[in-house]
Amino acid sequence: MSPAARQTLLVHACCAPCAAVPLHRLRERWDLQVLFYGPNIQPTAEHDRRLGELERLCGRLGVPLRVEPGPAEEWEAAVAAHRQAPEHLLSPRCRECFALRLGRTARVARALGAAAFTTSLSVGRLKSAPVLFEVGRAAGLAAGVEFLAEDFKKADGQGLSLALSRLHGLTRQGYCGCAPSLAEVTARRARRAAAQGGGAG
Numbered sequence: 001m002s003p004a005a006r007q008t009l010l011v012h013a014c015c016a017p018c019a020a021v022p023l024h025r026l027r028e029r030w031d032l033q034v035l036f037y038g039p040n041i042q043p044t045a046e047h048d049r050r051l052g053e054l055e056r057l058c059g060r061l062g063v064p065l066r067v068e069p070g071p072a073e074e075w076e077a078a079v080a081a082h083r084q085a086p087e088h089l090l091s092p093r094c095r096e097c098f099a100l101r102l103g104r105t106a107r108v109a110r111a112l113g114a115a116a117f118t119t120s121l122s123v124g125r126l127k128s129a130p131v132l133f134e135v136g137r138a139a140g141l142a143a144g145v146e147f148l149a150e151d152f153k154k155a156d157g158q159g160l161s162l163a164l165s166r167l168h169g170l171t172r173q174g175y176c177g178c179a180p181s182l183a184e185v186t187a188r189r190a191r192r193a194a195a196q197g198g199g200a201g
């Protein structure tokens, strides 16, 4: 989608290091607003830390930030059927998590009168762009607002995220956000450490 005149685009931001990529790439084409809605992020201290970093980034860039309340119960209810499915490109847990967050973003975009919405989630290497596009388009259709389908991991989006994190002094995180994803990363690290320890003997 390429607007003739600058219109408002609502960018769903999962965290500041990922949000920096769409904000950097889209700010010339759109009037941007950012939405943070993080019922998936646990523990609460991590939720608040990520929100703080996003507030700082938006402040530096002069982009308005809107924060939607997101109690963890909303995420738990949305993913209940697939809570134990691990994070990967086609994870049903992640699909439900996307649907929750993009559904809310679409409704807010519609209420704000934005021309479209998009998400920083596609920066993540474990986030399937086709799945995000399918979920985003369905959310947009339900709310009556267009979904801007962009795969921000393309053209070295991860490298750009790293560079912008350095530029803005952003803290990066070691797991996606939910409690199961933290447990999965912790277990993976423990296995790796055990394998390295075993190899050294």
Ligand code: SF4
Binding pocket: 040, 041, 079, 087, 091, 093, 094, 095, 097, 098, 176, 177, 178, 181
């Ligand atoms: S790993 Fe990330 S995308 Fe998947 S369910 Fe957890 S928070 Fe959501």
